[in-house]
Amino acid sequence: MILYEFEVKSILEKLGVPVEPxxxxxxPDDNLLHSCLRTIGPxxxxxxxxxGWGRGKRGLxxxxxxxxxxxxxxKELFSSSYEGQRVRYVMISRKVQxxxxxxxxxxxxxxxxxxxxLASREGGVDVEKLxxxxxxxxxxxxxxxxxxxxxxxxxVAEHLGLNASDVGNILRAMYTxxxxxxxxxxxxxxxxxxxxxxxxIDRKAVVDDDALPLNSNLSEFAARLQExxxxxxxxxxxxxxxxxxxxxxxxxxxxxxxxxxxxxxDYVEQAGGKPGLFLDLGGGASSERVEKALLLIMSLxxxxxxxxxxxxxxxxxxxxxxxxxxxxERVGDVxxxxxxxxxxxxxxEARSLLxxxxxxxxxxxxxxxxxxxx
Amino acid sequence: MAILVDESTRVLVQGITGRQGxxxxxxxxxxxxxxxxxxxxxxxxxxxxxxxxxxxxxxALEEHPEINTSIVFVPAAYAPDAVYEAxxxxxxxxxxxxxxxxxxxxxxLVRYGKSKGVTIVGPNTPGVISPGKCxxxxxxxxxxxxxxxxxxxxxxxxMYEVASRLRSEGFGVSTAxxxxxxxxxxxxxxxxxxxxxxxxxxxxVVLVGEIGSSKEERFAKYFSELKVKxxxxxxxxxxSAPPGRRMGHAGAIVMGDVxxxxxxxxxxxxxxxxxxxxxxDIGRVLSSVLKTNLARTAL
Numbered sequence: 001m002i003l004y005e006f007e008v009k010s011i012l013e014k015l016g017v018p019v020e021p022x023x024x025x026x027x028p029d030d031n032l033l034h035s036c037l038r039t040i041g042p043x044x045x046x047x048x049x050x051x052g053w054g055r056g057k058r059g060l061x062x063x064x065x066x067x068x069x070x071x072x073x074x075k076e077l078f079s080s081s082y083e084g085q086r087v088r089y090v091m092i093s094r095k096v097q098x099x100x101x102x103x104x105x106x107x108x109x110x111x112x113x114x115x116x117x118l119a120s121r122e123g124g125v126d127v128e129k130l131x132x133x134x135x136x137x138x139x140x141x142x143x144x145x146x147x148x149x150x151x152x153x154x155x156v157a158e159h160l161g162l163n164a165s166d167v168g169n170i171l172r173a174m175y176t177x178x179x180x181x182x183x184x185x186x187x188x189x190x191x192x193x194x195x196x197x198x199x200x201i202d203r204k205a206v207v208d209d210d211a212l213p214l215n216s217n218l219s220e221f222a223a224r225l226q227e228x229x230x231x232x233x234x235x236x237x238x239x240x241x242x243x244x245x246x247x248x249x250x251x252x253x254x255x256x257x258x259x260x261x262x263x264x265x266d267y268v269e270q271a272g273g274k275p276g277l278f279l280d281l282g283g284g285a286s287s288e289r290v291e292k293a294l295l296l297i298m299s300l301x302x303x304x305x306x307x308x309x310x311x312x313x314x315x316x317x318x319x320x321x322x323x324x325x326x327x328x329e330r331v332g333d334v335x336x337x338x339x340x341x342x343x344x345x346x347x348x349e350a351r352s353l354l355x356x357x358x359x360x361x362x363x364x365x366x367x368x369x370x371x372x373x374x
Numbered sequence: 375m376a377i378l379v380d381e382s383t384r385v386l387v388q389g390i391t392g393r394q395g396x397x398x399x400x401x402x403x404x405x406x407x408x409x410x411x412x413x414x415x416x417x418x419x420x421x422x423x424x425x426x427x428x429x430x431x432x433x434a435l436e437e438h439p440e441i442n443t444s445i446v447f448v449p450a451a452y453a454p455d456a457v458y459e460a461x462x463x464x465x466x467x468x469x470x471x472x473x474x475x476x477x478x479x480x481x482x483l484v485r486y487g488k489s490k491g492v493t494i495v496g497p498n499t500p501g502v503i504s505p506g507k508c509x510x511x512x513x514x515x516x517x518x519x520x521x522x523x524x525x526x527x528x529x530x531x532x533m534y535e536v537a538s539r540l541r542s543e544g545f546g547v548s549t550a551x552x553x554x555x556x557x558x559x560x561x562x563x564x565x566x567x568x569x570x571x572x573x574x575x576x577x578x579v580v581l582v583g584e585i586g587s588s589k590e591e592r593f594a595k596y597f598s599e600l601k602v603k604x605x606x607x608x609x610x611x612x613x614s615a616p617p618g619r620r621m622g623h624a625g626a627i628v629m630g631d632v633x634x635x636x637x638x639x640x641x642x643x644x645x646x647x648x649x650x651x652x653x654x655d656i657g658r659v660l661s662s663v664l665k666t667n668l669a670r671t672a673l
Contacts, residue, residue, distance in 0.1 A: 108477055110557045111588060113484055144482045145489070182476050184557075211476040214451055246616050258555065259529020259584050262611040263653055269614040270652050278615070283473070283530070284394070311531045311538075313500070313514040314394070343538070344514045365535075365653070 001207050002051040006091050007221055008203040011181060015173035017188075018199045022093035024049070028075045033092075037067045040094045045201075046073035049089035050082040053204070058082065063095060088228065096199055101190035102160055103137075106174055108184045115142040115178070117171070119156045123190025148175040166198050181218060182211030232296065239292050242280040249274025251372055252303040254293060256281045256315045264309040267365060273373040276303055284314040290323025291330070298331055305337045305372040309365055312344030321350035325357055339371035376504035376549040377524070377569040377576070378467060378495070383508045384440045386431065386465065387412040388456045389447035390422045394471070398447065398512050399423055405509045410438045413456075431456075431463040443467040445501065445510050450474040453497070457483050461492050469510050470496035470560070480558040487560060494560025499552040500530035511552065513537075521546015523660065524570040526563055527582035528555055528589065532611055536582050536656060543657035548576040563593035571604050578605040578664055580656065581647070585612030588632045594641035605663035609650045610638050 006024045013019050023036035037044070048060035055061055060080060062073035070092055077090045101123030109116045117140040138159040140152050153171050157164035170191070178186050185206040192201045212222045229237065236243045242258065246265065253268060253275050255261030261280040268275050277300070279293055297303055310320050324340065341362045342350050351361045362368035385402070389395040390412025400423045403409055409425050411434040418429040428434040435441055444465045448456040453472040460468050461483075468487070475497045487494045495502055501511015506520035513530070517538040523545050527533035533552055540547065548570075553561045563581060570576045583590040590610065597603065613635045639649045650659040 108481060108558070110477075110559075111592060113481060113488075113558060115481075143485060144478070145485050179478060182478050184477060208477045210450070210474045211478070213474075214476060244616075246614070255531070257529055257531030259527070259532030259582070259611045260535055262584060262615055263532050263535065263609075265615070266611060266613040267653055275614060311514070311517075311534045313531065313534060314512050344516070344534070 001209055001212065001221070001225055003205045003207060003221055004049045004051065004089060004224075005047065005203060006049055006089065007224075008186070008205045009091075009200075011177050011205075012173060012200055012203060015176055017170050017173045018197060020094045020096050020199055020201055022091055024089050024091045025074065026089055028071075028078045033071065033074065034067075036092060037070055040092060042066055042070070043095040044070040044073075045093045045095045046070055046077060047091045047093065048077040048080065048082065048087045049091055050085075050087065052083060055082070060087070085228075093201070096192060096194050096201060098190070098192040098194060098201070100193040102162075102193065102198075103187075103189050104156075104170065104174065104191050105185065105187040105189070106142075106178045106183070107186075109141075112141060115144060116140070117142055117148075117152060117156065119159055121160055123192070142175075148172060162193070162198070170198060170200070177205075181205070182208040182215050184208050232300070235292065235296055239289050240282050241285075241289065241293055242278075242282070243296070244278040245276065246278050247274065247276050249276035250303055251275050251305045251307055252277040252279060252297045254279045254281060254297075254306060254308040256283065256285055256310050256320075260309060260311060264307065264365065264369075268307060268369055268373065271369050271373050273307075273369065281310075281315070285320065285323070287319045287323035287326060290320050291327045294324065294327035295330060298327075298336060304335065306339070307368060307372045308338070308340045309368065310340070310342050310344075312342065312346055312350075316346045317342045317344060317350035318346040318353060321353040321361075324354065324359060328357070328359070337372060339368040341365050341368035375573050375575045376507055377566070377573050378493070378502045378549060378551060379443065379504050379508040379510050381507050383408065383443050383467075383510065384438070385409045385510055386434055386438075386441045386444045386460070387422075387425070387447065388414075388431070388444055388460065389449075390414055390425065390427055391417050391420065392447055392449075394512075395447035396422050398445075398471075399425060401512070401515075402445075402509055405515050407508050407510060410441055431459045431465070435463050435465075441465060443469070443510055445469045445471060446496075447471050450476075454479040454483050457494070458486065461487055461490050466491065467493045468495070468560075469499065469501050470494060470554075471499060471501060471512060472496070473498040473555075475556070477556065477558050480556060484558060484560050495551065496554040496556075496560060498556045499554035499559075500533060502549065502551050503547075504549040505547050513550070513552075517541065518550055519546040520548075522548050522575060522577040524548050524566075524573070524576040524579040525550035525582065526566040526570075526579060527552050528584055529582060529611065530555070532584070533582055535653065536580060536609060539653065539656055540580070540660070545657065545660065548573060557587065563589055564596045567593070567597070567606070571600075571602060576604065578607065578660060580660060581606055581608040581642075583608060583610045583638060585610065585615055585635050585638070586633050590638040591632055591641040594638075594645040594647065597647060598645035605666065606647045607650060607656065607660040607663050608642050608647050609653065609656050610635060610642075613651075
């Protein structure tokens with residue numbers, strides 16, 4: 001999950017990272033808006049809160065010199081969208097005088113099995129660009145068993161040409177946040193040098209979805225995300241499957257396991273079919289989960305064919321068959337063409353269940369795919 | 375020989391009394407895997423399919439010092455602790471079936487395991503099978519015929535699909551290893567491949583990857599720099615996936631250039647590893663690398 005900037009700000013502020021005065025409103029008519037503007041005082045930076053990057057380039061950050069200007073900017077941002085999503089929150093910050101911009105980040109690196117601390121004298125641009133310049137980014141690896149050591153802080157401070165104690169306070173707070181909130185990525189971009197010292201004026205974080213049910217520090221943020229989910233996303237999250245709309249095609253591809261479902265979708269496309277939906281049932285799907293998945297596909301109304309590819313193992317083929325039959329019973333007369341390929345654990349039981357009710361169960365993917373592509 | 379698991383493997387099942395733990399204990403026993411003990415805190419004295427249960431790993435090892443492998447079915451919230459316990463008790467191979475362990479926890483336990491010389495397979499893996507010898511995992515054994523091809527895969531069910539296609543084309547498997555679908559895993563493609571290179575019972579390796587992360591690109595770079603190698607055929611899932619979408623596995627996020635289908639195929643092919651463009655082609659591509667290799671050996 002990508003956190004909102006204001007959420008990351010609140011985390012960092014609690015940990016003692018210097019930040020600018022700001023407030024957040026959830027509509028242009030928010031009662032807090034005027035008192036907020038007065039408390040902060042001009043000039044302002046008015047920033048749409050989005051779950052992603054590239055906000056500035058899309059005109060979603062607007063500077064304002066006056067209160068009226070800020071009110072206008074807030075209105076404008078609430079009527080805009082980001083990647084098809086309406087803007088739900090706008091943050092108004094005091095615009096600070098920046099003497100220089102730096103970049104600081106922590107990221108979990110699966111390749112080296114370490115945490116990477118990235119630091120650059122040039123802030124404000126994206127890290128990929130920086131990394132391509134020799135010496136552009138200092139990369140300090142941190143062994144998770146060792147943690148952030150003083151020598152690392154000194155190295156970063158040296159590279160940035162900044163006071164080690166100021167940088168140290170910020171880095172230690174970042175490192176604490178990184179672990180306390182299961183962050184995969186935490187970026188201060190830019191970290192600004194102002195007349196009053198260093199201030200983290202923009203910040204991004206991505207947290208590990210697997211930590212959401214386990215880490216109570218994240219519950220407030222998870223609850224906010226929950227409110228923003230579409231019906232499809234809400235059902236998927238609850239039932240434990242993964243749904244992705246992949247195109248305009250009419251074939252919904254269903255499988256057990258992400259790799260298998262992707263490979264099935266690849267095959268359909270190569271064989272001339274047009275997949276429109278990817279649905280991974282996950283491991284050990286019960287008949288209820290299968291039923292809910294099929295009902296979801298039917299409720300979307302965009303798909304006239306379903307190709308289901310099941311390799312039994314932790315998943316029982318007969319459970320899958322029962323789920324299919326229950327879904328078909330629930331909707332009665334459906335104009336949905338369905339081809340099921342079943343193989344493995346309880347395959348024969350599943351086949352006889354399905355065929356007794358007129359649903360064809362194929363032994364190979366090729367045969368099943370042919371049925372929905374033709 | 376095979377790799378990781380064979381006739382000498384003696385298994386401890388952590389989380390043996392749970393639904394999954396109990397069901398797969400039975401499946402592994404049926405396959406002939408030598409499971410000597412299980413652990414579930416508070417359940418000492420019980421038996422699961424005839425396997426004695428202990429409260430903790432240390433007690434199990436006291437009674438059964440021959441244990442050399444553990445398989446973990448403990449839920450995500452408690453799995454890291456179970457793995458640390460197995461490491462500290464001195465078990466050198468730990469297969470972590472559990473999914474949804476937070477990446478930070480995995481990072482720490484993988485580093486800790488390495489510092490103690492422990493091999494961790496997974497998390498979020500179907501496990502390891504050396505057909506005809508031993509299965510420490512949840513894969514349906516029927517898909518895997520015994521033979522001389524090594525399989526290493528990020529995905530579970532896709533590994534079964536590949537194994538079953540190989541079987542139908544007359545290829546058997548020396549060992550199949552699921553490295554796990556998570557972002558951070560104990561073993562990399564390189565780690566498993568280097569074991570296959572040293573294994574006298576493996577002639578060639580099938581690598582089953584998917585979009586997201588840089589694991590396949592990294593393997594390609596490693597492979598191109600190797601002096602001693604065995605042939606590799608690859609298959610990558612996700613050719614038709616739209617970029618930047620999450621596809622279930624935490625690892626399957628396409629980031630920038632690296633991680634896309636095109637990037638992976640390009641890196642692998644540049645390293646001399648042919649990539650089967652369809653599931654149907656895997657057997658053919660594998661035959662071709664085996665032939666090339668035989669020709670090279672003959673010279």
